[in-house]
Amino acid sequence: MARLPASRLRALEDRYAELLVPDGATALIAQTARAWIDLNRSERDFDPAMVSGGHALLPLASAKVRGGLGVVPRRLAREGEIWRGPISAAHFIERIEQHHRPFHEALSTLLDRTLARFGTAVLIDLHSMPPLPEPDAPKFVVGDLFGRSAQARFAQIALEVLGDGGGANAALNSPYAGGHILERHAKPHRNIHALQIAVDRSLYLDAALDQPAPGLAQVRAKIGALVAALTAEARAFPLPLAAE
Numbered sequence: 001m002a003r004l005p006a007s008r009l010r011a012l013e014d015r016y017a018e019l020l021v022p023d024g025a026t027a028l029i030a031q032t033a034r035a036w037i038d039l040n041r042s043e044r045d046f047d048p049a050m051v052s053g054g055h056a057l058l059p060l061a062s063a064k065v066r067g068g069l070g071v072v073p074r075r076l077a078r079e080g081e082i083w084r085g086p087i088s089a090a091h092f093i094e095r096i097e098q099h100h101r102p103f104h105e106a107l108s109t110l111l112d113r114t115l116a117r118f119g120t121a122v123l124i125d126l127h128s129m130p131p132l133p134e135p136d137a138p139k140f141v142v143g144d145l146f147g148r149s150a151q152a153r154f155a156q157i158a159l160e161v162l163g164d165g166g167g168a169n170a171a172l173n174s175p176y177a178g179g180h181i182l183e184r185h186a187k188p189h190r191n192i193h194a195l196q197i198a199v200d201r202s203l204y205l206d207a208a209l210d211q212p213a214p215g216l217a218q219v220r221a222k223i224g225a226l227v228a229a230l231t232a233e234a235r236a237f238p239l240p241l242a243a244e
Contacts, residue, residue: 002035003084004076009035011076014128015201016212021126022224026114028107034073035082037099040125041071049061050074052086055116057093071100106138107185111192115141120234122154123194124227125181130209132201139203140165143178143196149186150193158195195232197226 002009012034012065021027045058047070059065068075068082072095073111076082095120107123129141140162144155155172163170178196187192201209204216 001087002082004079005084008076008079009033010210011079011130012038012073013141015205015209016078016125016216017126017199019129019212019216020199020220020223022220022227025224025227026110028103028110030103032099036071036072038071038073038097038186039100039103040127040181041069042180042183043071043096043100045180046072046092047074050083051089051092052131053089057089071096082129090238095195104184105179112160115190115192119190121193122150122183122230122234123181123192124223125178125194125196126223126231127176127196127198128201129176129198131200132175138169139200140170141174141176141196141198142170142172143176143182143192143198144173145178145182146173148176149188150195151188152170153233154193154195154230157229158197158226161229162222163195195230197223199223 012036018027019027020075021029032039032106041064042060045061045062045065046057047065047068048057048059049232050072052136055087059070064068064070073082075234111121111123132138141157142155142162144152146148147155157170159170176198178194182194183198186192199219204213204219208212
């Protein structure tokens with residue numbers, strides 16, 4: 001159905017980000033290509049022109065959709081249209097029902113179980129990102145929806161851990177503040193806190209940004225340190241959090 005080869009569609013991937021998950025962490029890993037369905041977009045975040053046939057689907061008008069990056073991506077930067085033509089409404093809904101909804105239902109269940117057991121749940125929404133072009137650009141970007149998805153102390157801890165204590169190598173909410181996963185699942189008022197972490201692919205992939213490189217072990221250890229630090233913080237003050 002795509003007019004672009006699979007090799008070009010890799011630009012949409014969080015390439016090998018699952019290899020950064022440390023031992024002992026509970027992880028929910030997407031197995032479906034982002035070109036097929038983007039789990040970090042709302043199911044209403046689609047371009048109506050790319051869904052054919054009579055339907056009662058209600059799209060959201062968003063900047064991402066106008067740029068071709070909806071729940072089913074339509075365009076790829078410097079490559080143009082992804083698909084040979086519109087997809088049927090039935091096929092669009094099938095992608096939502098078989099992939100998008102089950103993922104978010106499973107994530108909700110994991111967070112609710114964690115909250116019930118510990119009184120607090122912390123979600124790390126782990127992504128990769130292309131190297132940013134600016135001089136001294138951050139290698140890690142922490143997103144908390146500008147303070148809406150987690151108490152500020154969680155984002156501060158993430159900046160300290162990922163930025164080697166000073167935050168110089170990590171940025172907050174720029175250029176990535178978080179997407180649908182944080183919007184949907186973060187509930188700080190219920191003690192469910194969520195951060196989006198974007199990792200520069202050049203830190204752990206080869207020069208072609210295609211295959212794992214020796215830096216993978218170091219980045220994985222840093223994500224492990226982040227998990228440990230956020231866990232310790234969440235466990236340190238369970239009663240004050242529960243009282244808010």
